[in-house]
Amino acid sequence: MDANNILKNDVGLRNEVNAHLKKIGKEYKGTIEVRHIIEFLQTDIGVKKLRDSIEKPLEIRAAVHYGCHLLKPTKERKLGSAECPVFFDELVEATGATSVPYEGKTSCCGAGGGVRSAMLETSFKMTEYKLDRMMKVEIDCIINACPFCHLQYDAAQVELKKAGKNFDIPVLHFTQLLGLAFGFTPEDVGLNLNEIINPGFFEKIAEIQKKNAAGK
Numbered sequence: 429m430d431a432n433n434i435l436k437n438d439v440g441l442r443n444e445v446n447a448h449l450k451k452i453g454k455e456y457k458g459t460i461e462v463r464h465i466i467e468f469l470q471t472d473i474g475v476k477k478l479r480d481s482i483e484k485p486l487e488i489r490a491a492v493h494y495g496c497h498l499l500k501p502t503k504e505r506k507l508g509s510a511e512c513p514v515f516f517d518e519l520v521e522a523t524g525a526t527s528v529p530y531e532g533k534t535s536c537c538g539a540g541g542g543v544r545s546a547m548l549e550t551s552f553k554m555t556e557y558k559l560d561r562m563m564k565v566e567i568d569c570i571i572n573a574c575p576f577c578h579l580q581y582d583a584a585q586v587e588l589k590k591a592g593k594n595f596d597i598p599v600l601h602f603t604q605l606l607g608l609a610f611g612f613t614p615e616d617v618g619l620n621l622n623e624i625i626n627p628g629f630f631e632k633i634a635e636i637q638k639k640n641a642a643g644k
Contacts, residue, residue, distance in 0.1 A: 429462040429504055466498060466573045466602065467507060470515050478522040484640030485524020486609045488569065488632065491562040491597075492520050492527045493581070495574040496540045510534075519602065520571050523609035527571075531561045537572075539580035555584035559595045568629060569598040571605055582623045598622070598629045608633055611640075 435442045436458045446455050469478060499510040507515045511534065517527040538544065538554030559581075562570065572578050581599045588595065599622060600608075607617035614620060614630045 429464075430501075432460060432462045433504070464498065464573070466516060466519065469519055470507060475518045475522050478519065482523055482609045484643065486605070486633075487636055488525045489528050489565075489567045490520055490525045490569055490571045490600075490605070491530055491565070491567040492517050492533070493537060493558070493570055493572045493577055494534055495572060495577045496536055498573050499534065516573065516602075520605065523605055525571070525605065525609075528565045528567050530565045530567075532558060537577045537580045538584065539576045544576075544580060551580065552584050552587055555580055556588055556593065559585070559588070559597065562597065563595060567597070568632065569600050571600050571602055573602045575601070586623045596624060596626050598624060598626045608637075611637060613637075 435445060435456055442456060442458065449455055494513055494516055498516065499507075499513060502510045507513065513534065520527045535558065536543075536554060537558060538551035543554070544551040570581055572581065578599055578601055581597075585595050585597065585599075598619065600617075600619065604617040604619060608614065614633055619625075619630070
């Protein structure tokens, strides 16, 4: 999004980029609109339509992680308060899941701003802070909307486990949560490819889906 806005407003830079693109028969015209999947679902689809499309609720307790880049820059996102956001919680709860409040909810996962690359141990401490507070409210999984946050929560748990700190919390991208709500199995949505595999969570989803199918 940032790159798109810069190229739209900086004619000189756009011309420079197009000079390179011309070599491969391409051109940036400034007509592209970059949308985050959460932004699209919230503003174009809407919470009510999403909720109505899910016949059976997914009864799990989730810790929603917004992530830095979903909230900011606020002048571009235009999805409400960056300090006390609710839009992502609303989408998660449209699936039937409960978004459980927890301390430090809007703080960074530890990966952003180059922290993971430059200060790996510090990044793990930031993740541990978040995981500790999630554990206190007894959640089934973490729901995020950012591949980098997803990687951090998943990989950091492995490293923290080596230090004797076992969280074992499944990490789901929101699109994976949607898949489960529509009846796909954890394997169907790729949760078996995560570093953290929690058989108990897989069994709970299977039981919920079995109950939902029997209730049709």
